[in-house]
């Protein structure tokens with residue numbers, strides 16, 4: 001049985017939470033494989049809205065086993081707050097499994113994220129301030145703290161001490177902050193150990209066995225292609241592998257077991273934080289997309305930068321991730337326009353680019369080349385099949401598939417779980 005990867009095709013907030021929830025009833029396991037509580041995945045069921053940061057969105061579907069994979073970085077206080085909030089809303093979170101190899105976000109990682117951003121000034125990344133970058137940096141530098149370290153107090157204290165010997169130099173001498181003590185960090189982490197222990201497992205082995213037994217595993221990405229540390233708009237990226245390759249390293253599921261890659265893509269484009277964004281609109285059109293699309297961050301509440309659909313990015317995402325199907329979201333937000341511009345290529349200093357330019361300098365200079373598709377004025381939020389849509393909206397959906405090089409399997413026409421047009425099966 002298959003492993004299915006679900007990733008963001010743009011700069012995040014495409015509606016991965018909703019798309020994961022959509023597949024929830026057809027899968028047995030939902031695994032987060034990257035990122036941490038920088039993510040904010042929204043699921044709307046009836047009149048209830050759920051914003052998930054660390055927990056896989058599959059946790060809202062009874063019977064699904066939610067897994068936090070080894071590629072995730074975990075802030076334990078946030079994890080347990082989220083669990084408690086869901087339990088208070090009568091969701092059963094007892095099936096949650098957490099990888100023993102996942103890394104922990106420590107207080108010094110959070111502090112460093114904030115002070116480094118302040119220090120960078122105009123060169124800042126615009127991070128979520130959750131300690132994500134410093135935690136992944138520690139992982140790569142081999143001074144990270146992992147979930148399993150909580151169960152060997154002596155080792156934990158040794159590792160925290162080793163890490164703090166470097167961090168305190170930085171905090172005190174470079175950033176003019178107070179030193180952090182080993183005890184304060186170890187005590188904060190150890191306070192969660194007993195509660196965490198029953199959830200911890202060798203998740204790579206668990207998932208391998210699940211696939212052997214014929215179960216379906218959905219790998220839910222956080223962030224997105226253009227925020228991927230290798231394939232995104234570096235340095236204006238997050239610090240993890242948010243593309244399909246990251247689903248393998250972040251879960252322990254090998255590439256040969258992945259059958260499908262679903263790219264979630266918004267009918268226009270948004271971005272939070274700094275960095276290049278060729279189709280960005282700084283005018284009334286951008287504000288209208290923000291207002292109608294409610295484009296304010298799920299995690300930080302920051303207004304999202306908005307712009308027209310960018311097919312260069314869609315094509316790039318299809319290629320880098322091997323997208324087999326797109327889920328197109330927020331088609332309803334485009335209702336009421338006479339013509340809808342779609343970026344089909346970039347003009348970079350007089351040269352036409354149909355593919356993502358090789359260098360960041362070129363991307364910074366990219367001027368979108370637009371084609372204008374017909375708009376529609378009918379309310380489409382009640383549409384449940386392509387035949388319910390106005391012709392122009394059907395053409396918009398087809399154009400996205402054709403321009404980006406993979407078929408659109410479903411289209412969102414509203415935030416709620418049922419506000420969706422199913423075009424072809426995803427599982």
Ligand code: GDP
Nearest residue numbers: 013014015016017040041042330412413414415
């Ligand atoms: P994620 O990070 O990719 O899971 O996306 P977010 O949850 O951060 O942002 C997507 C937002 O769009 C959420 O508020 C969703 O409820 C909302 N949403 C998802 N799909 C649709 C859709 O088809 N139409 C509309 N209007 N809103 C949608």
Ligand code: IMO
Nearest residue numbers: 012013038039040126127128222223238272273
């Ligand atoms: P979901 O999963 C949108 C952005 C931040 C910043 C950059 C680096 O909800 O799509 P970080 O805190 O990760 O070091 O910040 O990445 N960013 C996101 N933007 N959606 C997200 O997650 C994001 N997670 C991080 O705004 O520009």
Ligand code: MG
Nearest residue numbers: 013040041298
């Ligand atoms: Mg989000």
